[in-house]
Amino acid sequence: MSAKIKVGGVETFSTVDFPEHMAAVVFLQGCPWRCPFCHNTSLQPVNVETDFVWEKFLDFLEKRRGILDAVVFSGGEPLVQNSLGDAIDDVKSMGYKVALHTGGYRPEALAGVLPRLDWVGLDIKAPLTAEAYRKSTGGYDKVDNIRQSLSVLLESGVDFECRTTCDPRVLDLRDIYAIADSLKETGVKTYRLQRYRQVEGDATPDSECEKFFADKALERYLRESFPDFAFRS
Template identity: 55%
Template sequence: MPISTELLIGDVEPFSIVDFPDHIAAVAFLQGCPWRCPFCYNTSLQPLKAEGEPMWTAEKFFAFLERRKGFLDAVVFSGGEPLVQKGLKNAMKIAKDLGYTVGLHTGGYYPNALKEVLPFCDWVGLDIKGPSLKYQALTGGFAAFDEMSKSLDLLLESGVAFECRTTCDPRLLNADDLLSIGAFLKEKGVKAYYLQKYRPTEADRSTTDEMCESLISDAKAVDFLKENFKKFDVRR
């Protein structure tokens, strides 16, 4: 079985019912991310190379998938930003050959890499960090809205099932931003959009649960999003 050694796995969630809608999935969190989002929960995945010996090699992960055939039905490649990994396409092919449905989580920073792997994806979760003017702050210094928008266009053209979602960090986003993102996605023709509650990271001592809850409960934004997306929900 040819497995690219360029697939660097930071961690694996062996059983998940929340990472791929209506599927029981194993999730491979791939190492490396170009961004430095202030609300990142996976900072250990940001460097391209993890410190120390990896707990999961590609070989170990695919041996695990081989054993779990029949118990799991999907494999999700998440991150970090999985599209930084050159071995991703090959890994998706292997997962498909094993009989798994394949999902991808991405921030959309690499539209060319997304185009390469889309034929092997059955579903994609695309993170929309915020409205265009705030992208630089939301991604830790990268003005990456245009790349994300190109990735979104590719998804829409491809016919691959996908959802968009936004982590609602009240330090950076407000209700007007949620309305603005919603209007952008509606205009594009997106059908499924989700708000995700931000849970303060260890480094964030100032944001309260009340502040997080208040943003995702904003009546005007929630009503607008409910009205304009076939699938919409708030994930807490």
């Protein structure tokens, strides 16, 4: 029997969402975060019906065997859906590798699905303090959950990256240093700084958006802090 998972959208081919894999991406409906840089606000409501049918996606995967090799569960925030494990089982049983994008919202849910995952992209949205997280997520401040998700990941041995989207309206250079220090301390090896793509109506000058990428001292620090660091556009 297939999973009762609520899908908000699908990307049928991606080479950037799961490094070194050709993947389909499933955007799960529902998101508790309120990132100010969100371009997918339609994915935020949890209790809405969507037009996407999970079984149709499985049919699509059936036809893509040998062309695609992986499925990425993205969001929204996939960990809000209780059927995530069943959906992972569905695609695993077809021979696909599975990746997850998450903000680490529910560490216990992450721990439950981790043994079935091949890779995780963990969003670190701000320095790991309640105040900073509140500012970067529209109110979420349970940073203990983020720390626990990080611990669970590190203990699991599953390959993962941490990444931060550099929205200059809520983060500054000092915040990136603070995030890097926390991650480095826990033993994170892979870190990505992601470019902020301006949302509609935002008049922040380009120079502000670019400052994270233009700062040579920050780049040096991040390269020294992580064996695998890169910018991501």
